[in-house]
Amino acid sequence: MPKARQHPQPVQRLAAGFTLIELLVTIGVLAVLAAMTIPSMIDFVRSARANQLSGALVATLRQGRNEAMKRNIGVLVCANDGTNNCASSTDWGVRGWLVCYAASSSSTCDSSTLELPNPIMIQGPQTTTTALVAGPSTAIRFTPYGAQGSTTNVVLTITGTWANAIQLKVTVYPSGQVMGTRMTSQSTHT
Numbered sequence: 001m002p003k004a005r006q007h008p009q010p011v012q013r014l015a016a017g018f019t020l021i022e023l024l025v026t027i028g029v030l031a032v033l034a035a036m037t038i039p040s041m042i043d044f045v046r047s048a049r050a051n052q053l054s055g056a057l058v059a060t061l062r063q064g065r066n067e068a069m070k071r072n073i074g075v076l077v078c079a080n081d082g083t084n085n086c087a088s089s090t091d092w093g094v095r096g097w098l099v100c101y102a103a104s105s106s107s108t109c110d111s112s113t114l115e116l117p118n119p120i121m122i123q124g125p126q127t128t129t130t131a132l133v134a135g136p137s138t139a140i141r142f143t144p145y146g147a148q149g150s151t152t153n154v155v156l157t158i159t160g161t162w163a164n165a166i167q168l169k170v171t172v173y174p175s176g177q178v179m180g181t182r183m184t185s186q187s188t189h190t
Contacts, residue, residue: 043162046130046131046160046162046165047160047166049130049131050130050131050158050159050160050165050166050168051168053093053126053130053131053133053158053168054158054168054170054180055180056123057092057097057123057133057156057158057170057180058170058178058179058180060077060097060099060121060123061077061140061170061172061178062178063099063120063121064076064077064099064120064140064142065142065146065176065178066146067099067101067120067142068142068143068144068145068146069142069144069145069146071101071116071144072144073101073102073103073116073144074101074102074103074104074105074141074142074143074144074149075099075100075101075102075120075141075142076099076100076101076102076107076109076139076140076141076142077097077098077099077139077140077142078097078098078100078107078138078139078140079091079092079095079096079097079135079137080095080096080097080098080122080123081095082095084098084100084109084118084119084122085100085108085109086098086100086107086108086109086139088137088138089137090134090135090136090137091132091133091134092126092133092134092135092156093125093126093127093128093131093132093133093134094125094126094128095125096122096123096124096125096126097122097123097133097135098119098120098121098122098123099119099120099121099122100118100119100120101116101118101120102139102141105141107138107139107141128161129161130160130161131158131159131160131161131165132157132158132159132161133156133157133158134156134157134159135154135156135157136154136156140154140172142176143176145176146175146176147174147175147176148172148173148174148175148176150174151174152174153171153172153173153174154171154172155169155170155171155172156169156170156171156172157169157170157183158170166182166183167182167183168180168181168182168183169181169182169183
């Protein structure tokens with residue numbers, strides 16, 4: 001007699017997914033983690049912006065020095081007055097800064113020519129909600145030999161505008177060397 005065919009027993013499947021309680025607990029944990037990390041993330045973004053400004057300022061100053069040596073002519077780096085000439089302002093962020101040729105010993109840019117177009121480079125205005133850029137009220141002059149044209153260091157600062165903000169310093173030495181450094185945190189800015 002033939003054997004009766006046996007059918008396998010159906011396997012009971014458990015319901016897949018999460019319960020409402022599990023979802024609420026997960027969302028609560030994520031909310032707490034987000035609340036803890038967002039303030040430090042905001043400070044990180046602000047610090048990155050200040051570092052970016054410092055890097056742009058260092059690059060501009062080095063470009064000015066290199067251009068002076070390459071063209072064998074004096075070059076100025078200064079705050080922009082809004083008409084692409086040097087301003088007599090210590091606030092280098094409001095209108096930005098520029099690099100220009102200046103063959104004479106004055107603090108004004110030469111007229112533009114085909115051989116020496118002026119200004120060489122313009123860095124546009126900087127937002128003051130993140131950082132303030134302060135520099136000398138007179139132009140920084142680089143000689144054809146790359147020296148800075150002064151016997152003292154010239155210091156520019158980038159200061160964050162938030163509580164306990166970083167402060168960065170860009171120094172131009174009499175030799176013409178440009179160096180950016182981080183200073184201590186500030187607690188006086190809000």
